Amino acid sequence: MKSIFAKKKVLIGVTAGIAAYKIHFLIRNLIKKGAEVKVMMTPDAQNFVTPLSLSTLSKNPVITDFYSQDGTWHNHVELALWADVLLIAPCTTNTLAKLANGLSDNFLVATYLSAKCPVMIAPAMDLDMYAHPSTEANLTKLQNYGNRIVPAEEGELASGLVGKGRMAEPETIEAYLEDYFYTSDYHSELKGKKLLITAGPTYEPIDPVRFIGNHSSGKMGFAIAEEASRRGAEVILISGPTALQPIHSKIKRISVKSAKEMMEEVFNYYEEVDVAIMSAAVADYTPKVVADQKIKKNDAEFTIELIKNPDILKTMGEQKTHQLLVGFALETQNEEENAKGKLQRKNLDFIVLNSLQDSGAGFQKDTNKIKIFTKDQEVFDFGLKSKNEVAQDILNLVEEKLKA
Ligand SMILES: Cc1cc2nc3c(=O)[nH]c(=O)nc-3n(C[C@H](O)[C@H](O)[C@H](O)COP(=O)(O)O)c2cc1C
Known part of the structure; x- marks a missing residue:
């Protein structure tokens, strides 16, 4: 049976959280199932994972900035319109706040603001950051704007603390994407x-x-x-x-x-x-x-x-x-x-x-x-x-x- 992901265009935004390493597994699976995947990163995310590994797995160039070194610019509006779905995973507290408040100071958040497709956000942060009232308010705001949140999970965090805040596992995020595609184009x-x-x-x-x-x-x-x-x-x-x-x-x-x-x-x-x-x-x-x-x-x-x-x-x-x-x-x-x-x-x-x-x-x-x-x-x-x-x-x- 043909995979529901076949020919689907998935745009993934990666931000500067430790869970960024997990996104490789999701990209590999989506590609295996026939999806087209493009990745963009915040400038800071490059300190966590490399554009090289993400472009190799996604089979597409990875965009990290508005401008290329050769003086050309990347068109965030075009990329946003290309996508059937935009997934931001992991989503840091910082990016979450920018998305909730309409900031546009990097390529990823500018693309989010231009997107007409459904957006899924998988937050990932330490337990106290996740429990902070500002994070809660930002998540509620983003949900009210029609974004889908893939809730963070309980467990051991990179800080060594245990609690709620770790990014949902790649297979859970994949299940959310699958759900979306099933309900959108399959009766x-x-x-x-x-x-x-x-x-x-x-x-x-x-x-x-x-x-x-x-x-x-x-x-x-x-x-x-x-x-x-x-x-x-x-x-x-x-x-x-x-x-x-x-x-x-x-x-x-x-x-x-x-x-x-x-x-x-x-x-x-x-x-x-x-x-x-x-x-x-x-x-x-x-x-x-x-x-x-x-x-x-x-x-x-x-x-x-x-x-x-x-x-x-x-x-x-x-x-x-x-x-x-x-x-x-x-x-x-x-x-x-x-x-x-x-x-x-x-x-x-x-x-x-x-x-x-x-x-x-x-x-x-x-x-x-x-x-x-x-x-x-x-x-x-x-x-x-x-x-x-x-x-x-x-x-x-x-x-x-x-x-x-
Ligand atoms: C080792 C390390 C791990 C971090 N992990 C997280 C994280 O999981 N979640 C988070 O919200 N911020 C985390 N931060 C802080 C962000 O990297 C920082 O706020 C950064 O400016 C976010 O950039 P971005 O949202 O533009 O990608 C971490 C910082 C360091 C140094």
């Missing part, structure tokens, strides 16, 4: 729709320190949540224990541990959603008794009695009113037969089959190979792809079904 059936997505494993407690779990990493469900959010859906992501964090800030993430907790949260939202995609690996059984204290070792054999967990997907199928319901099947044998049986028994609209027989598919991996069976007897067979691409395939079919 999705998912726009404004509510999606419920489950992800990850469940942990069934044995005692306060032990549980029965599985190898699910949550990567597939998170990839679907990111893609749906990118397409403009309102996403509720209910996830079992996983180290993953959603990148899109609009995703509502609810963390659960056991199947029972997942069931409760699913039914808190099920009635109000348009689509439910259930990719979590939910335990079928749970210990009948959970010990209050850690079970101590002794010489005897130890048996755990298991009872059945509630079947979340089946209950959803029974209570389905208007929702499009999508299930997952991870099988190790008789894959197709089992998946088709589940599709019917659980009253699903379609089921996504992945098999542990396929190398590159299944738990923990970054790739997956799926086959989809629909209630209308359709079969869609896909090759081995990244989980992000698989998420796109699944949501393309969801969109088709919503349209039908």
